[in-house]
Amino acid sequence: MTEAYTAAVEYLYGRINFESLPSPPYAERHMKLDRMRQLLTRLGQPAAGVPTVHIAGTKGKGSTSALLASIVQAANYSVGVFSSPHLQSIEERFCVNSLPCKPQELVELVELVRPAVALMDEEADAAPKEQLRPTFFEIATAIALLHFARRKVDLVILEVGLGGRLDSTNVCSPCCTVITSISYDHTKQLGETLAEIATEKAGIVKPGVPLVTGPLKEAPRRVIAEVAERHGARMIAADRDYRFRYDSAHAQSAERVGGQLHFEMQADRGHPLQEPFVLDDAKLKLLGRHQAANAAVALATSVELRRQGWLLPEAALRAGLAETTLPGRVELISERPAVVLDTAHNVASVTALVETLAENFSCERRHLLLAATREKDVAGMLRVLLPFFQTVTLTQYEENTRAVPVAKLQETVQAILAKEPDLASQIEVEVVDNPKQAWQKAREQAQPEDLLCVTGSFFIAAELRPVLRAEAVIN
Incomplete structure (x- = not known):
């Protein structure tokens, strides 16, 4: 790698990085959405106006993001995905059409954010109690949006880093929000009960913006439904508005491939879609019943995008599911x-x-x-x-x-x-x-x-x- 690339990566990792702390903080004094908004304003609001899907959840975020991106890409749209953490290189966090940004692009993106970050650092020096210094994840979020704007993507998919309500990605104006699952993780930061965790995840729900949810237990489902109703967000829920069945491949199969997904979504009351949507025998490349649930969430989100005018034919849905692979997932x-x-x-x-x-x-x-x-x-x-x-x-x-x-x-x-x-x-x-x-x-x-x-x-x-x-x- 070049010296410029090494310097860019060192610059990013030199910022406050909650991912590397033994106990990541999660409070408004640490995770300031106003700080994130200020950074994006100084950068000219990159990717503003680009349709965005915002995805939260205890597990399944990465797989659902990848599956949805694969579907949209199969329909000949350009799609940018911001995800975290990465496995091998930081560029993996900033993907366009399944490809990480190039090292030279990362160098250029870091140079674009440096002046804005430097100004905010100067302001932080003048008011140290305000904690105005942008963090590693906030700068990474900004870099993602800059990258997607430069590449002129048709759709942005933002994966929440931690929680939802206070996450730096929660400054977006999405066309659809998604909560994949609720289970116990990061309990010190998000809460000891599923209802408390659900409250934090539901912080991404926006007024009037459709919300897709994966299979949920009753307590978190009720919390999320209440938040959606309060915001006037139409909720598209697993086991109510859509259902799926998974037929696994045999353990002795010569090919290690996923099984087949059977998906059905009901006609939406109050929406011009008159017919239910059915997709039978869709092949999955990802292994596991849990991936079938993620695929169903991606399909439900795709159907919602179709309702919003996106041209996602059945062939693209099938191809997207059949072609998705993801490192580190079985x-x-x-x-x-x-x-x-x-x-x-x-x-x-x-x-x-x-x-x-x-x-x-x-x-x-x-x-x-x-x-x-x-x-x-x-x-x-x-x-x-x-x-x-x-x-x-x-x-x-x-x-x-x-x-x-x-x-x-x-x-x-x-x-x-x-x-x-x-x-x-x-x-x-x-x-x-x-x-x-x-x-x-x-x-x-x-x-x-x-x-x-x-x-x-x-x-x-x-x-x-x-x-x-x-x-x-x-x-």
């Missing part, structure tokens, strides 16, 4: 043994992971390589994971300070196994501090007919993915 890195990389990092996502592995991989023995992040329900995750695997290699990632120390991880495993002697007798546990050495240890244990899964955090997936891919063999 990603099959290698065969014999089957090596799967997944970014699951909370109880809901590891539950979906275990169900997907059981449904799609027939194997002799199953091996787990795990690292985790602080402030997650690590014990809850382990209670789901441990019964499914015969060996577990514990480690910790190195490039972010939020890692659970491997000794603490070991203590948690031991506490669980002490209460379940039958499980303890069936599982082997190894502890390796260095993640690359942990991978080698786990890989040595796996025979050709086995399954080896690397999971527990976005950060361990990011650190080990290049190593795994360097050794990959796909038969």
Whole structure:
């Protein structure tokens, strides 16, 4: 990479970066939407007026964004997606038509934001209590919008970073908002109950703007419905306005492909759409029933865009679903043994992971390589994971300070196994501090007919993915 690129990346990471803190703050004194609005005003309101879909949710945001983008792109529209975090390079956060921005583009974008940020920094020096310095994520959001404006995209998809109400993406004026799911994560920041978490996510709901929701439990569904009604936002809800069924591929299938989705949306009361919308036998490339739910949310959003005048023919819907791939989501890195990389990092996502592995991989023995992040329900995750695997290699990632120390991880495993002697007798546990050495240890244990899964955090997936891919063999 060039010196200019290195300097640009160092500039971004030199900002306040809540993603790298052991306990990311979540309060109005830290996450100021007025600060974000001021930054965009100084930059000339990039991408203002471009139709935008704003997506929040505990899990499924990234997959739903990718699926929706693939559908829109298949209909010959240009689409920009802002997502986070990234796996390998920061450019992944700023995609146009599925391609990350180029390193030279990132350099140019950073140079465009520098003057505005510098002025805000000067104002912050004059009023230090006001916390006016733009953060890493705020600058990244601005860079995304600048990139999309420069590329003249037809549609912008903004993925919320944390929560919704106070997230820097929540300054947009969307044509549609989406809440994919509500489950327990970031409870210190967002609340201890599903209703409290739903309240924060529902902060993206805008007056008169349609809202699509994925499958929700009753408490968060009720909270979100109340917010939507209060804002006059038409709510398009799973299991009420649309339904779906998923038929999985057989575990012995020669091709590791997703199953088929059957989707139906009712005719909308009070809307000129007279006929229900039905899509049968749509093929999915992404593995897992949870991805079927994400695909259904993307389809429901696509139908809403059709109602708003977007030309998204059935062929584009099918092609978009069939072609979507996403690194780190039950990603099959290698065969014999089957090596799967997944970014699951909370109880809901590891539950979906275990169900997907059981449904799609027939194997002799199953091996787990795990690292985790602080402030997650690590014990809850382990209670789901441990019964499914015969060996577990514990480690910790190195490039972010939020890692659970491997000794603490070991203590948690031991506490669980002490209460379940039958499980303890069936599982082997190894502890390796260095993640690359942990991978080698786990890989040595796996025979050709086995399954080896690397999971527990976005950060361990990011650190080990290049190593795994360097050794990959796909038969």
